[in-house]
Amino acid sequence: MKITFIRPNMMNGVAGDALEPLVFALLSGVTPDDVECNLYDERIESIPFDEPTDLVAMTVDTFSARRSYQIAGHFHRKKIPVVMGGYHPTLCPEEALSFATSIVVGDGEEVWPDVVEDAKQNALKRVYKSPFPSLAGLRVDRRLLAGKKYRPLKLVQFGRGCPHTCDFCSIHAFYDRQTRQRPVSEVVGEIEHLGRNFIFFTDDNLFSNRAAAKDLMRALKSMNIHWTCQASLDIGEDHDLLQQMAASGCISVTVGFESLNPDNLALMRKSWNQAYGRYEDLISRFYDHGIMIYGTFIFGYDNDTPDCFRRSVEFAIRSRLFLANFNPLTPTPGTPLYARLQKEQRLILDPWWLSADYRYGESMFYPAGMTADQLAEGCYWARTEFNKYGSIFARALNRSANMRSLYHGGIYLAANLVSRKEIHRKQGEPLGAPEPLVPLMDSEP
Numbered sequence: 001m002k003i004t005f006i007r008p009n010m011m012n013g014v015a016g017d018a019l020e021p022l023v024f025a026l027l028s029g030v031t032p033d034d035v036e037c038n039l040y041d042e043r044i045e046s047i048p049f050d051e052p053t054d055l056v057a058m059t060v061d062t063f064s065a066r067r068s069y070q071i072a073g074h075f076h077r078k079k080i081p082v083v084m085g086g087y088h089p090t091l092c093p094e095e096a097l098s099f100a101t102s103i104v105v106g107d108g109e110e111v112w113p114d115v116v117e118d119a120k121q122n123a124l125k126r127v128y129k130s131p132f133p134s135l136a137g138l139r140v141d142r143r144l145l146a147g148k149k150y151r152p153l154k155l156v157q158f159g160r161g162c163p164h165t166c167d168f169c170s171i172h173a174f175y176d177r178q179t180r181q182r183p184v185s186e187v188v189g190e191i192e193h194l195g196r197n198f199i200f201f202t203d204d205n206l207f208s209n210r211a212a213a214k215d216l217m218r219a220l221k222s223m224n225i226h227w228t229c230q231a232s233l234d235i236g237e238d239h240d241l242l243q244q245m246a247a248s249g250c251i252s253v254t255v256g257f258e259s260l261n262p263d264n265l266a267l268m269r270k271s272w273n274q275a276y277g278r279y280e281d282l283i284s285r286f287y288d289h290g291i292m293i294y295g296t297f298i299f300g301y302d303n304d305t306p307d308c309f310r311r312s313v314e315f316a317i318r319s320r321l322f323l324a325n326f327n328p329l330t331p332t333p334g335t336p337l338y339a340r341l342q343k344e345q346r347l348i349l350d351p352w353w354l355s356a357d358y359r360y361g362e363s364m365f366y367p368a369g370m371t372a373d374q375l376a377e378g379c380y381w382a383r384t385e386f387n388k389y390g391s392i393f394a395r396a397l398n399r400s401a402n403m404r405s406l407y408h409g410g411i412y413l414a415a416n417l418v419s420r421k422e423i424h425r426k427q428g429e430p431l432g433a434p435e436p437l438v439p440l441m442d443s444e445p
Contacts, residue, residue: 029139091334106130236282292322300329
């Protein structure tokens with residue numbers, strides 16, 4: 001039996017910021033040895049649609065859903081079954097079942113051996129549901145990723161889920177408030193097998209269990225590695241944790257500032273973002289430990305007006321952030337935000353992710369404090385302004401973090417140049433390919 005794993009691209013073109021898709025290393029780790037597996041990542045390579053295979057498996061997020069369904073059509077016409085998993089099929093199962101032979105709801109590793117066995121017997125079920133089991137004993141087989149042109153980071157997962165319930169976030173919709181962590185010894189063993197590398201912990205919030213995270217920091221301290229992660233801003237008040245992060249090799253962290261407006265933070269259920277002090281004070285604590293900050297900002301909540309873009313960019317440059325994302329608010333299916341905007345009839349295209357008319361960077365809804373065009377134009381202006389060469393130079397003067405060492409400086413310059421390029425490549429591009437989107441299956445489970 002032969003399985004073809006596919007990571008769809010959300011739009012045409014080769015991505016310069018593609019990271020290795022860890023999910024396929026996890027699925028490969030629980031695939032029987034007598035099964036041949038290949039991976040094609042459309043972000044960096046073409047898909048050989050004429051290559052013989054017995055089963056296609058894709059991971060699907062909302063931005064890549066349209067392209068995923070188009071890819072599925074090519075294989076359905078060849079009578080090859082297609083299985084889809086990931087956030088989007090979990091949150092939109094009926095839609096996904098219109099294009100997939102089978103879907104996996106929830107995490108895939110637990111049910112994947114059953115999927116493979118059923119495919120061998122030509123008896124695939126329509127829906128496979130994962131019970132979200134323990135993460136102990138995860139097997140990671142990275143052979144499929146070898147030789148592919150990904151960014152030079154090795155992705156490692158410590159845990160899944162996040163304890164926060166932000167209005168816009170699909171993590172809570174997928175996992176509820178459930179969080180799980182792998183045994184520290186298993187994570188350490190995986191990193192040792194990888195050798196000395198720059199590690200990206202893929203957890204949605206590495207510190208969702210702070211005690212477990214501190215155990216991990218202590219174990220990493222002697223490994224002489226560099227690493228980065230995603231976290232919530234509240235860790236800035238934990239001096240002991242910041243010290244342990246720096247001592248164990250952390251050089252940067254991605255945090256969601258989201259908004260400078262307290263009323264917007266309340267709307268997004270994230271008022272706790274300012275409960276630990278001013279943003280500026282928390283930022284300085286990271287810098288005191290040599291940790292660069294990749295900040296994210298969201299525009300379009302009801303209290304945003306056209307001046308929010310300039311104020312946020314000025315704050316990000318003044319704070320000398322390592323990197324920053326300035327995104328239009330995205331109503332992702334399954335979130336309270338999406339349900340509210342849909343009820344208020346404020347969605348411009350519904351579903352926007354399947355529309356041939358949607359373009360990347362456009363507003364997906366009608367904001368309250370500005371026009372949809374102002375929202376889209378403001379976000380693009382913020383991205384380009386922050387990534388101008390003058391801004392890159394000014395932020396590089398942050399010697400406590402961005403230029404703390406030659407290694408920090410190299411990461412800083414390389415990441416900023418890639419970010420600058422990708423902003424212009426993606427803006428205004430349609431999702432998927434030009435071909436039409438036609439449901440191919442009965443959506444009933």
